[in-house]
C-alpha cells in the first residue's frame with residue numbers, strides 16, 4: 152500500500168500495483184462521507200498525481216522571480232481591482248486570523264494579505280507570493296481544488312490531502328473572465344482550529360461575493376466605452392453587484408454577458424446569449440434602447456425577457472467608461488463631525504422635503520398651492536426618488552390629513568387582484584371571496600387620499616372602470632348593483648413615460664388628463680443639489696444608538712459623487728448598512744459598500760455632465776463671501792477641502808487669495 156488517507160477518518164486506501172505501476176483506491180472503514188469535490192480531488196491526488204499524503208516535512212514550491220514578475224505584469228488589471236477589494240475584505244475580517252490570497256488560474260499566488268502577527272506562520276504554511284498551490288503540487292486545497300473543480304470549494308482541515316496542510320481551512324472562489332474562463336482564484340485561509348466547517352460557510356459567502364465583484368469590475372473595465380446594460384428584477388439592484396451585465400456591439404448584437412446575467416436569464420451557457428441581437432433576449436427595439444437611454448443615463452427601463460416574459464429593469468451602465476482607473480486613494484484622515492442624532496419621522500412634511508434643490512422647491516410650491524383642492528396630482532420620477540413620500544407629505548398638508556391615505560401599487564399585485572383590491576366586492580361575489588365581502592381601496596380612501604403607484608401598469612379595462620369612478624365619484628363593488636358615493640382625491644405615480652404609453656395605445660388618454668391635474672417631476676438624486684443635506688440627515692437620523700456621527704471627508708465625498716441609480720431609497724439603505732456595520736467611531740472609506748467605494752468619483756475624472764445649477768450656486772456663494780473660501784465653506788456646511796474639490800469638479804477657476812477669478 153502506497154498511500155492511505157488516514158487523516159480524514161480512514162476513508163480511502165490507495166494502492167500502487169507493482170506490475171503496472173498504476174494506483175488504485177478502495178474504501179476502507181466507515182462509508183465515504185466526503186464532499187464529492189473533496190473525494191474527487193483525493194482521487195486525482197492519489198491516482199493522477201501520485202502524491203504522498205503522509206509526508207509532513209514541507210517547503211512550498213515557489214516559481215522563479217522572473218516568471219513571477221511576468222505574471223504580475225500579465226495580470227496588472229486584475230491585480231489593481233482585486234487588491235482594492237482584498238484590502239477592503241481584509242479590513243472586515245482583520246484580527247480573525249485569516250490570510251487572503253489571490254492566485255492566477257494555475258494556482259500561483261499573485262497577492263496576499265495577512266494579519267501582521269501571522270505573516271511568518273502563513274509563510275511557512277506556503278501562503279506567500281509566487282507559491283504554487285495547484286492540486287498537482289499541494290494536493291487537495293482551497294485554491295488548487297477550486298481550479299480543478301471550477302467552482303467555489305471549502306477544504307476543511309483534514310480534508311487536505313497532504314498531512315502537512317491539515318492545520319489549514321480554506322475557502323476558494325473562482326474569478327472568471329467575460330468569456331467564462333477561469334482567470335483567478337480568491338481564497339481565505341485560516342489556521343484557527345476553533346473554526347468549524349459551518350463557520351467556513353460564512354467566510355465562503357464573503358469570498359464569493361468579493362470574487363463576483365472583482366469579476367463585475369473586470370467585465371465593465373473590459374467593455375468600457377462600449378454599450379453595457381445592467382439589469383435586475385428589482386430596480387434598486389440595477390447597477391449594483393447583483394445585477395446582470397450585458398455588453399452589446401453597435402449593431403445590437405450581444406458581445407459578452409457576465410455570470411449574473413446568465414443566472415438571471417436562466418441561460419444554460421453563454422452560447423445561448425452571445426451573438427444574438429438584444430431584442431432576441433429582451434422585448435425591446437435595439438435602436439430605441441441604446442439612443443434614448445444614453446441621453447438620460449439615469450433612467451431605468453422596465454423590460455421583459457423574451458424567453459420567460461419576466462419583468463426586469465434595464466439601465467445603461469454609467470461606470471463602464473470610468474472603471475479603468477480604479478485606484479483606491481490612501482484614505483484622508485480629515486474627519487467631518489456631524490451633529491447629534493435626529494429622531495426619524497414616520498411621515499415627512501412638505502417643509503421637510505423642501506431642502507434647497509430648485510426643482511424640489513418648485514414642486515413644493517406647486518404642491519402647497521393645490522394641497523387642499525381636489526386637483527389630481529401626477530408624480531413622476533425614477534424609482535426610489537420619493538414619489539410615495541411626496542404624496543404622503545402632500546396628503547398631510549391637505550385638509551384631508553385627518554382621514555386615510557390609502558396606497559395601492561399597481562405593479563406589485565397581480566392584474567387579476569387589482570380589480571377587487573380597488574373596487575372591493577360584496578359577500579359571495581365570486582368563489583374564494585371573503586365571507587363578509589371586502590371594502591376596496593377606493594371606498595377606504597373616501598374623504599382621504601387614494602395613491603395609485605405605478606399607474607402605468609394598470610390594464611386598459613381597469614383604466615376604463617377607474618375613469619368612470621373618477622367622473623361619477625361613485626363606485627360599484629364587484630357583485631353589487633348599487634353604486635356607493637365616494638369623495639375621492641387621487642394622486643398617482645409612475646416612473647414610465649405615460650405620454651409614450653398613450654401613443655402606443657397602452658394608456659388611456661382621457662384617464663391621463665383626468666389624473667394629471669398637476670405634474671410633480673421628482674429629480675433623480677444624482678441631479679439634486681441638496682444631496683449633501685440628505686446624506687447628512689440620513690447619517691443623523693439613521694444612527695440607531697443616538698451617537699453623533701463622524702465620517703472621513705473622503706468617504707463623505709464618495710457618497711456625494713456616487714451616481715445613486717436607486718435614488719433616495721438606495722442612499723437611505725446604504726447609510727443604514729454603513730451605520731450597522733461600522734464598528735469604530737468614524738465612518739471610513741472601507742465601511743462603504745463596494746459599489747459605492749469602487750465607483751470612480753466624478754470629481755476625479757471629470758467625465759460626467761457638469762450640473763450647471765450647482766456650479767452657478769457655488770460661484771454665487773463664493774462671490775457673496777468675497778472669495779473667502781473658509782466663509783463660503785462654512786455657509787455651505789462643508790469643509791474647505793470639500794469646497795475646493797467641488798470647485799475642481801465643476802471647473803470653477805480659483806485664485807488662491809481671492810477665490811473666483
Ligand SMILES: Nc1ncnc2c1ncn2[C@@H]1O[C@H](COP(=O)(O)OP(=O)(O)OP(=O)(O)O)[C@@H](O)[C@H]1O
Pocket residue numbers: 499503504532533534535536537538539540541604644646719720721723
Ligand atoms: N426626501 C426624503 N427624505 C427622507 N427619506 C426619503 C425622502 N425621499 C424618499 N425617502 C425614502 O426613500 C424611500 C423610497 O421612497 P418612495 O417609496 O417614496 O419612492 P418611490 O419613488 O415611490 O419609489 P418606487 O418608484 O420604487 O415606488 C422611502 O422609504 C423613504 O424613506
